[in-house]
Amino acid sequence: MRHPFSSLSGLFVFLIAATLPLRAQTPTDGLMMSKGAFCAAAVYSGSQWKEYWEGTNFRSSPNLGTVSNQNIMLMGALGITDRLNAIVALPYVKTNASASYLAGQRGFQDVSVWLKYRVVKQAILSGTFSTFVTGGVSAPTTNYVADFLPLSIGMRSKTASARLIADYHHKSGLYVTAQAGYTRRSNVRIDRDSYLFDNRLYYTNEVQVPDMADGTARLGFRNARFQTDVWIDRFAGLSGDDIRYNEMPFLTNAMKATTLGWYGRYNIKDFSVTGGLSRVVAGRNVGQGTGFSVGVLYAFRVFGHGECRKPTGMAAEPEPEK
């Protein structure tokens, strides 16, 4: 898990990209569920950091100790058609700082809904090339405390995101996926009515949360039985300030991170088990998180017919567009 300061809201897509080893598909990968197929997933993931970047200053805080985040994500993906999927997800998050008296937080975070549409699928160079567009929204489901970083479970921002995905799957099973997205994040209201932002004092309870851009590249192997890949991801807040000297992070901070990860999946009949590892290698205003995830997925048919446990795009053989 590579979420900055264990706070997930608005960066939800990154949580998924980092940890969700879905055999089916996610908003950021090159996979689709076939028409009528539904995939239910439960993924447990955890991350922790001791060092973090206060602006560009890499440091630790003995008064926080190790800041950790655990979450259980419930997720469902439905093949509306072979080309259009809907995905919904909701995490339950728990945070802690090992050395601090500050109370760890827990609760349901933000619900996210995405639509994913396959634009192109064609045989090329002994493989299949596909492109997708994804649009997603998210909103908090509970009245959790956002202004308590790094222990808040989220940032309470409503988000809307759009992304493009390109996937090339060679007939040998090797594949590469690239995705890039933009996330618009709404202002949030906090419980106090003044705060410093960019070294100025604002007299309002309304806070601007920076929009963000992100991109991921994956290289791996997948077939109907298993999948494994390594990935690199970069996300960046597009505005915002740095964490102030020796202060806690705040919602206005421009959080940026580059993360490396591994992800694997193994199918057993209609079930899959998944696992993931991640590590932040560079950042700004984020913790240098190390994360893992394990998950169970179950696919079944809710309408239509055919084999549901094999999402389109998963086949070892290219399936040219008809």
Add this chain to the structure above:
Amino acid sequence: MKKTLSKQFAAGRVLTAFLILFLGNACDKSLDLAELQPQARATTDNTGGTWKTYLLASGNELAVAQPQAVGSPAYQAELQALKTAQAQATGAQKAAARYWGAGAVLRWNEIARELAAQYNVPPNNNPDGTYPLPDAANPMLRPRFPFANPPYAARVFALLSVAQYDALVTTWNHKFKHNRPAPSKSDASIQSLLPASDLPSYPSEDAVVAAASREVLKFLFPGEVELLTQKADEHKNSRFWAGANVKSDVDAGEELGKLVAQKVIAFAKTDLMGKANAQVDFPKMKESATARGLNNLWSSQDIPARPPMLPFYGNVKTWNFDQKTRDALRPPAPPAMGTPEFEKDLNEMRDITKNRTREQFRIVSFWADGVGTYTPPGHWNRKAAELIHAGNLNELRAARVMALTNTAIMDAGVCCWDTKFYYLTQRPSQVDGSIKTATGLPNFPGYTSGHSTFSAAAATVLSYSFPDKRAELEAMAKQASDSRIFGAIHFRVDCEVGLRCGKQIAEYAVTRGKADGSGL
């Protein structure tokens, strides 16, 4: 093929509609910020020059030069220069005129609040586990000087308000001695951008506040000389862009403001603040408490252990009473550990740790006023400023409310710190490490609560000045006090006794206010 295309379009439309639905209310990210507006002042207080001053002997102590008569060529030339300045004022300069026109005392109080927030940062520890001291000689080196913690900020607001008030009493004294009318009253072709005033214009109340505030804040925030100079220059120039003062009005105000500030700074250098952080004497303080039979003393819960915040602030000079009265105001010891009363308060902390509600967390956050904020004294200055603006008080009355409030707040801080370091009681989390807080654990002893003492003092003085707001102000103070219980950083007794003490302390400021010659 045709069917596929139309499907594609349909899907595209669904996606687009989906995004617009959400982006619709998320698109406008501009912040809705309230802006103070200039307003005509309700009263002129012609005898304001006789009101009782704090550090000056009287409003008559400092002299100003005899102004040129209205009919004199020199003054007429000044009026011409004013017209030219006003005619040439840019849009930004006119906006600056309105900004400062909303209130000189209020704007400088705002500047002080912002500086307090920016400088309210505890030093990070050195690699060897010690903590660096902010250095007044190198204020911009990290950790920057000063660490504007709540006691420091209380003194900032008190010194600033006293300087503004004494300077304005002196200004009022000279204004009504010389009775030079506002430029727009001497020359009908001059139209002020600000509401017309019957107040005599020499010396300029804006210039005197600008100069006094600039000098006092330069002393307290020595790294901000450039910013403060620029603000004061803009403030003084804004009077020309507004068509509100001629140059000699402003020059006389500048001179007077500087003189008053010198007096205030000279006082500040001897108020014992310089010894408030004498950490070398802290062990003796603990020994003295032990000798008085106290045990289970407070220790820093920071990692590494941090020297306590200003352990000798309790000796800093108070404004409205002497040290003997301070001792008399010190409350008796709280229930000792192990007594049923103590256990009851301790169990409340454990219960809050387990069952803290969202509303309690909201109250904690609203009143936290911790690192990177304007501190509890700043929070109450903001409230005072809102009441002053809503009440349309003239500069002198505004400064009087601020001085009464901030001297009471600082007195409250001094008494509270004296009590804290006299009894050296533990915070809940030191007693039981399983007690988890909703805000940072302050690095000084618990009994009595600073928030409670500051807040009760501020609410008491402001209720005297704005009697119809008493219920609201007292509720605010109670909530600020409760917030520390909900945060599990204070036992209930810390807060309840703090509230009582704050009220008693502030009564001395109220008594002064009733007898200061204002008749208010």
